[in-house]
Amino acid sequence: xxxxxxxxxxxxxxxxxxxxxxxxxxxxxxxxxxxxxxxxxxxxxxxxxxxxxxxxxxxxxxxxxxxxxxxxxxxxxxxxxxxxxxxxxxxxxxxxxxxxxxxxxxxxxxxxxxxxxxxxxxxxxxxxxxxxxxxxxxxxxxxxxxxxxxxxxxxxxxxxxxxxxx
Numbered sequence: 001x002x003x004x005x006x007x008x009x010x011x012x013x014x015x016x017x018x019x020x021x022x023x024x025x026x027x028x029x030x031x032x033x034x035x036x037x038x039x040x041x042x043x044x045x046x047x048x049x050x051x052x053x054x055x056x057x058x059x060x061x062x063x064x065x066x067x068x069x070x071x072x073x074x075x076x077x078x079x080x081x082x083x084x085x086x087x088x089x090x091x092x093x094x095x096x097x098x099x100x101x102x103x104x105x106x107x108x109x110x111x112x113x114x115x116x117x118x119x120x121x122x123x124x125x126x127x128x129x130x131x132x133x134x135x136x137x138x139x140x141x142x143x144x145x146x147x148x149x150x151x152x153x154x155x156x157x158x159x160x161x162x163x164x165x166x
Contacts, residue, residue: 030094038083038091038108043075046093050104053095057102057154066132067102067152073125074106074148082110082146092145101134102152112146 032053036042050071054064075091083089092107126148130136133150140146 031097032095034093036091037088038079039088040079042091043072043079046075047072050095057097059154063152070129070133070150071104071106073129077125077148078106078108082108082112100153102154104150106148107145109145112140
């Protein structure tokens with residue numbers, strides 16, 4: 001299980017390793033920003049929007065599938081864990097294209113990802129995200145928000161066509 005304010009990175013050998021010396025987030029203007037109610041049906045909305053971003057970047061099928069899976073898992077965590085059952089809070093998502101990486105942040109302004117004894121899930125979401133993303137950071141921000149930040153490599157998708165073109 002990942003601790004709050006933890007980071008998982010994969011190096012050249014693609015094996016994840018933890019870094020607890022969290023670096024401050026780089027301030028960038030988001031290419032895509034979504035703020036929608038944290039309801040189950042909106043997980044699919046976010047998955048489709050971010051999948052569209054991945055398609056537009058020309059991600060290969062495995063990376064596109066990983067992006068969709070990771071975003072779905074992070075958004076589901078917000079829907080299930082961040083807000084009391086009688087409260088519909090906000091689900092915030094940002095995507096920043098910064099070749100060779102796509103940075104995705106999923107944020108809530110609720111209670112974060114506190115474990116729930118009655119949780120309907122298997123408790124594998126963050127582990128799954130760590131397995132498919134290039135990096136994963138989970139933390140709380142000074143403004144009280146809780147974030148899951150992940151990156152995906154898009155460098156191969158952005159490479160020029162070797163065939164020349166017009």
